[in-house]
Amino acid sequence: GEALAVSARVAPLGSRLVLLLVEDLTEARRIEAVRRDFVANVSHELKTPVGALSLLSEAVMDAADDPEAVARFAGRMQIEATRLTSLVQEIIDLSRVQNDDPLEDAEPVAVDELVAEAVDRCRHPANAKQITMATVDAPDLYVWGHRGQLAAALGNLVENAVNYSPAHTRVGIAGRKVNAPGGNMVEISVTDQGMGISPADRERIFERFYRVDPARSRATGGTGLGLSIVKHVAASHGGEVTVWSAEGQGSTFTLRLPEAAGAGQNQDAGHDQD
Ligand code: ADP
Secondary structure (H helix, E strand, O other): OHHHHHHHHHOOHHHOHHHHHHHHHHHHHHHHHHHHHHHHHHHHHHHHHHHHHHHHHHHHHHOOOOHHHHHHHHHHHHHHHHHHHHHHHHHHHHHHHHHOOOOOOOEEEEHHHHHHHHHHHOHHHHHHOOOEEEEOOOOOOEEEEOHHHHHHHHHHHHHHHHHOOOOOOEEEEEEEEEOOOOOOEEEEEEEEOOOOOOHHHHOOOOOOOOOOOHHHHHHOOOOOOHHHHHHHHHHHOOOEEEEEEEOOOEEEEEEEEEEOOOOOOOOHHHHOOO
16 A cells, blocks of 8 residues: 555556556545544544543532632643543544545645634634744645645644644745656645654654654644644655654654646636635
8 A cells, every 4th residue: 555655646647547547446445444443533532531521620610619620620621621622622523534535636725724724723722832833835835635624734733733843943834846757746834943853753654643743643632643644644645744753852844735826817816716
């Protein structure tokens, strides 16, 4: 499966048909396995924050005349609620990725719209940590693909950048066009000033359910599925996702996708199909 996915990724866009047909099957099977694993895990994953919220709300009632304890419990309730929100978002992402054939529903998608949606999705946690989101306008940049899936992919990268960065740092998101032999590509990069990722972990973070630090990841609502979804979306669009990182300094994730040729000249193409 992996070899096919790789060969489909590097094949020039023009001769991808046969490979895609084969890849569709293996990828469909892979994503079905992700879904099965996820359903098996999700009941447990959902029970944890729901159970904690229930206990914590009882604790709040018992501690009504101890304001300090109430504040402490409320803080923990907020963490559990964040975790629930994040789990629900991942269920939505996974169903978007699983149910639709990306190339059947492909259209020119404005990079600026994807970036705006991803920033919006992370507004809450970013504000809470006073993380600055720095974006660069790229008005004529369009990628070719499935709008919902691309939004899920970029949303996950930006969410991770915010989750794995300390307060008062900066997350930068930028898109640019790159010339490639098989056709122009677009690179959307997400750069953070966070904890970084060790070389050994860099090899594994795109595997499903892999988390560098499960305890920390749990506190931020992580399930270890996000990057496997990003990788799947990139590959099924004929692109790829790569990571650069320096431990203690930060990381850059780059999503490389086929450009929607000519969409820049014909702006309507990007907007009519909303
Ligand atoms: P999770 O739901 O745990 O965030 P992901 O698949 O999105 O799962 O990421 C896998 C692991 O990769 C995370 O648990 C985290 O340890 C690491 N990781 C992902 N993005 C970053 C980042 N921007 N900086 C540091 N570590 C990261």
